[in-house]
Amino acid sequence: MKIYRVVSDFFHRYFSDEEAVILFILFILFFVIIYTFGSTLAPLFTAVILSYLLSPLVDKLQSFRVPHTLAVIGVFASFFGVAIVSLLVMIPALVKQVSRLVGDIPRMMGIFQDQLAALPLRYPELLSSELVDQWIGSLELSQVGQQLSGWLPSVVTFSLNTLSSVIGVLVYVIVVPLMVFFILKDREQLWLKFKSILPEQRRLMNQIALEMNQQIANYIRGKVIEILIVGSASFVTFELLGLDYAALLSVLIGFSVLIPYIGATVVTIPVFAIGLFQWGFGPQLYWVLMAYLLIQILDGNVLVPLLFSEAVNLHPVAIIVSVLIFGGIWGFWGVFFAIPLATLVKAIINAWPSNSSRESVE
Template sequence: MTLKIYRVVSDFFHRYFSDEEAVIVFLLFLICFILIYMFGGILTPLLAAVILSYLLSPLVDKLQSYRVPHGLSVIIVFLVFFGVLLVSLLTMVPALIKQISALVSDVPGMMRTFQSQLELLPEKYPDLLSQELVGHWSGSLDLSQIGQQLSAWLPNVVSFSLNTLPAIISVLIYVIVVPLMVFFILKDRDELWSGFKSMLPDQRRLMNEIAIEMNQQIANYIRGKAIEIIIVGGVTFITFTLLGLNYAALLSVLVGFSVLIPYIGATVVTIPVFAIGVFQWGFAPELYWVLIAYLVIQVLDGNVLVPLLFSEAVNLHPVSIIAAVLVFGGLWGFWGIFFAIPLATLVKAIVNAWPSSVISDPTEPADP
């Protein structure tokens, strides 16, 4: 029995780790995994800077194609991007804070309205719902008390999160450190890349094969997701505003960022859209128009916008994508969710490129 186990383990290592480069690749990814898992919070500004550098690199290259010097191209792209970002934040953040404050104050009224609408359902749909069943739901939920608790709890949470010293330090790190790292990554990207390659072995067929497949994949994914968030959020804001839905700005931000979590995000964000619609109109035609418009936006996003933005198709099964979101999101939080699809594609690329030839035992007879 022991000999059989040894033979299985030996065959496994001969099959997958007989190549020296394969061992190096395995150790590199193991080290990266451990570092991100243990020091993910500390490395978050670096990850943010790398993502922004991926977004801005094509703009720098475009300016250089018009014979603009590299240094000047970096300065122009850097100033324009962060200038637009600063103006956008100064415009959006006050409006979002105002809508959040209004939403918090309206929570008790929303709960009472929802409870009254719930009690009217047996009259509208007597064949489906009975008065006793709805009364049981209403009594067990106690929506009015929940609303009062939420309205008292949410302002304390917001105040606590904004006044704590770690939050202030974290904001300062992102505001100061991330732009500096983005500037220097863009300015010295060739030197940084050359220095990284100098630490790798000269023969790196496996690494090159994985890198070529993933470089375009990750770059395309980051830029595509950024554009998708802006388009979906903008279209949602315009649509909800035209339909007269309250808290259109806040809901459009939620809908925009929901595209980061495939399949799950759109389903979860449906809940606040539905709840605010019920609070505002009840179960009236206006609510159904909002839900239909939201469904149309999601359908167009999944079937038109995503194929246009992501030129490099991600050939992953939906179950694999959802599993990747759950696994990497559980390990690394927001960044794990954001990079779930590229990371899943990376795993697939490694599996496809990994050497799998078995080194034959010379004492064994050859197959006929």
């Protein structure tokens, strides 16, 4: 009886509002659909997200009395033109650097083996020659390097062949841009049709939508700008300092901003490793690490506050947990939208009607 009373009080407090029940059902249904058909519907979601980001540019052109169709064509052509040119420039450079890195793996492993062998001379009171010889013998570092250098190209080739299947290319290169164009062109009609299938009483939905609309738009646009600025600054800095694989590392650093706190820490490892293999422990390595640290400090303390003026008020633990949960469910897109999704959950919780709060107000 006591458990029944607790459950009954819970449902009376949070589900006595009819709109709250409908919203809860729609939320669960949406989650199930995304979880079940997420990979199939990914092109549609990609098109919707791109249309959402490009629609303000269309509105801006229309404010200068540009006809709607002409504004859509202009924004559409500009965006995908820049995207195609950028990919044609970036992909060959990245492939070239990955090939160089794969070819350098045996040399890096040899350097690592020499560094291990020198440890007993540097720290005789901590390590013995016999122990280090056992480590080297058990690891077989040279053979590992040779195996990796022969194995990684075939893995890269297999991955490229798999990802570049005819159907995948057609979907993302042809279907997604077409959907973006037609969503931008007919967005008002599509929005009216979408609203017609929603419940007539949607005060709670409207409240959540108004709260989230500006935040999500600012977040996505801010993240794209942050990736470009941090990646470009890292590339220029590493090129000036002469660090190998500057393009590859700058891409990793740029995308690391998608995962707050974790990304910057993880990317430090390849930056440190490549600098160490290139120069050893010396002034050049320290300059690279100091420059990388300075970029991260400026990103966290200058760039992020400027781009995200309406900062998402989430605890760091909540951000990390949301990245782990949504990234585990939806992969890259889950990581990218982890903070907006966490903010959405928080907005739903804050807006959720509660009998206890209603009674206290009365």
